[in-house]
Amino acid sequence: MNRVLLTIEQTAELIKAGKVLSLAGDENLLKGLPKGNWIGGSIPYFVAEDGGKQTKESVFVTEITEATNSTIKIQSYDMDTIKNIAVEAPDNGFTILIIPALSAMHAEYANHARDYDAMFMKPIVGWISGVHLDDLGKVTPKVFNGATGEVIENAAVALHVTLPENKLAMIKILNLFKQGEGDVITFSELGFSAEKCLVNGVETNFADYVTEKKLDLALPLVADYNGAQINTSFQAVDANAKTVAFYAPVFPGIEYRQAAPVGDYVSEFDALASGSHAATQFSCNCILNYLYGKLEGRKTGDLNGPMTFGEIAYQLLNQTLVYLEVTEH
Amino acid sequence: MIPDKSNAGWRDLATGKKKVVTDNLGLQMLLKRVVSKTAANSAETDKAAGELHEFFTKYEKILGKEIAALK
Numbered sequence: 001m002n003r004v005l006l007t008i009e010q011t012a013e014l015i016k017a018g019k020v021l022s023l024a025g026d027e028n029l030l031k032g033l034p035k036g037n038w039i040g041g042s043i044p045y046f047v048a049e050d051g052g053k054q055t056k057e058s059v060f061v062t063e064i065t066e067a068t069n070s071t072i073k074i075q076s077y078d079m080d081t082i083k084n085i086a087v088e089a090p091d092n093g094f095t096i097l098i099i100p101a102l103s104a105m106h107a108e109y110a111n112h113a114r115d116y117d118a119m120f121m122k123p124i125v126g127w128i129s130g131v132h133l134d135d136l137g138k139v140t141p142k143v144f145n146g147a148t149g150e151v152i153e154n155a156a157v158a159l160h161v162t163l164p165e166n167k168l169a170m171i172k173i174l175n176l177f178k179q180g181e182g183d184v185i186t187f188s189e190l191g192f193s194a195e196k197c198l199v200n201g202v203e204t205n206f207a208d209y210v211t212e213k214k215l216d217l218a219l220p221l222v223a224d225y226n227g228a229q230i231n232t233s234f235q236a237v238d239a240n241a242k243t244v245a246f247y248a249p250v251f252p253g254i255e256y257r258q259a260a261p262v263g264d265y266v267s268e269f270d271a272l273a274s275g276s277h278a279a280t281q282f283s284c285n286c287i288l289n290y291l292y293g294k295l296e297g298r299k300t301g302d303l304n305g306p307m308t309f310g311e312i313a314y315q316l317l318n319q320t321l322v323y324l325e326v327t328e329h
Numbered sequence: 330m331i332p333d334k335s336n337a338g339w340r341d342l343a344t345g346k347k348k349v350v351t352d353n354l355g356l357q358m359l360l361k362r363v364v365s366k367t368a369a370n371s372a373e374t375d376k377a378a379g380e381l382h383e384f385f386t387k388y389e390k391i392l393g394k395e396i397a398a399l400k
Contacts, residue, residue, distance in 0.1 A: 120359040121384060168391065171354050227350065228357040253365035314358055329390055 002063040003283060003304045005048040008032060011059045015146070020067035022096050022159060022282060024129075024306035026056035027142045031151060037069055038146030039157045041098040041129030045290050045307035052295035052307070056132070060306050064096070064161060064281055066326045073160040074147040079108055082156055086118035090162040094169035094324055096282055097126035099156045100141040101309035109156065110249050110316040111190055120314055123169045125324045126158075127284040128310030141309065168329045169281070171313045174272040174303070174321040175229045176289070177259035179222045184257060185209075187250040192235075193243050194250055207242040210234075218292045220319050221246075221256040232256065233288055233318035247288070247310060248318045265293025266300065269321065273301025283323040284308050331389055331396055334382045338399055343367050343377035351395050359384055 006014075008029050014021060015036035023030060023040035030040045046053050046060045064072075071093075077085055082105065089095045099105050106128060113119060129141040143157045144150070163169060185206070186198045197206040210217075220231035235245040250256065262268055277283075283305035289295065290307040303323055311322040332338055341347035345364040351357060363377035385392055385399075 114358070114362050120355045120362070121387060123355070170391075173354060223361075225361040226348075226357040227352065228354055230358075251365070253369060254361070313354060 002065050002281070004061055005046060005053070005055075005058040006061045008059060011061055014061065014063065018069055020064040020069070020072055020159070020161070021146070022062040022064060022098075023059055023144070023146070025059035027139070027151070029056070029059055030144050033146065035149050036146050037072060037074070038144075039074060039096065039098055039159045040144035040146060041100070041127060041306070042142045043130045043306045043308055044132045045287055046305070047285060047290070047295060047300055047307060048304050051297045051299045052290055054132070054296065062282055062305065064159070066163060066167065066281055067161040071162045074145060075158045075160065076145050076148070076150060076152060077156045077158060079104060082108060083112070083116050085158060086116050086122050086124060089118070089122040089124060089160055091122070092165060092168070093160065093162040094123040094125065094281070094326070095161070096159040097124055097156055097312055098143045099126070099128050099312070100143050100153050101128045101130045102141060103154050105154060105156050106310070107192065110192070110310075114315050123171045123324060124312060124314055125171050125282055125322055126312035127306060127308035128312070128316070130287065130309035163326065166328055167326055169324055169326050171322065171324050173228065173313055173317065174269065174323075175231060175319070176262045176265060176268045176272070177220055177222050177231055177319065178229050179224055179257040180260035182258050184255050185221065186252070186255055188252050190249055190251055192249050193245045195243050205242050206244045207237050207239060210237050210244055211239065215258060216261070219259040219261060221250070222259045223254045223256050231259070231318045231320055248316045265289060265295065266298045269300040273303050273321070277302055277323065277325070279325040279327050280323050281326050283321065284311055285321045286311060286319045288319045289321070331382070331385050332399055334379065339378035339382050340374050342381050342399070343374050349395050349398050351392070353388070353392065353395070356384060356392070356395070
């Protein structure tokens with residue numbers, strides 16, 4: 001299996017052996033690693049071989065078995081250059097992108113990635129790095145450019161992988177949530193928070209609506225993207241400011257409904273993730289699924305990975321399992 | 330065979346007038362973006378149609394049922 005929890009020593013050996021890796025772990029572990037063909041992000045939550053686990057003592061290692069030293073490019077992107085990520089991605093291949101949570105880059109990518117040139121033409125997957133929830137406000141999320149040794153809190157790192165012509169990368173998502181049968185909600189402004197909205201076409205203060213309807217904030221808003229169910233998770237309601245904050249932006253022109261309730265997260269993921277995913281090169285899931293689904297010690301099929309502060313499948317997603325497969329065509 | 334870029338069907342797809350059923354995530358998201366952009370500004374339609382044609386051309390090998398549905 002190419003996605004496992006390892007010690008720092010085991011990880012360093014893989015790096016020295018020239019393996020191409022995407023790493024997730026506590027920043028103090030990742031800082032100690034040698035330079036090599038890797039990118040990384042800080043996070044202490046994972047679903048691994050023994051199920052969900054939080055640890056600052058192990059590194060979650062994703063070995064990109066479809067890549068070699070000669071078929072990759074590791075690149076840091078700043079606020080001026082991130083808009084080029086899809087243009088610079090390989091014509092045939094895929095990109096793994098890691099962005100620090102709570103950074104200006106996080107907001108930039110969330111708000112604008114869908115409009116970047118060539119976005120959706122080339123597979124871009126990845127995740128938003130984070131910290132232990134007890135460390136929020138004390139420690140900033142980081143990303144790591146393993147090629148240069150940089151530890152970054154205000155830029156993104158990407159691993160571009162070129163594939164041969166006979167192979168194709170595809171991004172897949174598993175989302176427990178589907179649009180419910182409730183009100184249709186739209187927003188006139190793009191953003192990570194909202195004050196006004198239209199509920200079934202009637203202007204309403206969204207914080208008042210959420211409070212009066214007693215919405216379960218564990219159930220995200222869901223938009224239907226031509227069959228794909230795309231979540232926007234609730235972060236908090238500020239009753240004084242009368243605003244609602246989200247973990248991804250809401251977009252104008254999109255109809256949202258709150259998700260229908262789900263049952264046990266593990267049973268639901270098992271049903272969605274049934275079977276083997278041997279072609280998977282990368283997988284990640286959401287910290288909210290870890291928490292709300294009580295995933296500690298429990299598995300989600302064979303799609304192991306870090307449990308992140310946001311998932312990237314072209315755009316920023318929430319509460320979604322994202323994975324990338326490489327198959328022959 | 331993919332319809333030529335000049336085929337009016339691409340504009341219909343870009344405006345949402347024509348729908349295509351797909352489970353390709355990239356196409357699902359691209360369609361969502363272009364349809365919301367063209368709804369907000371019809372001047373975007375030709376560019377959006379071009380993007381869709383480019384996507385279908387690039388992924389022709391795996392979009393068989395979607396291409397058949399375009400005709």
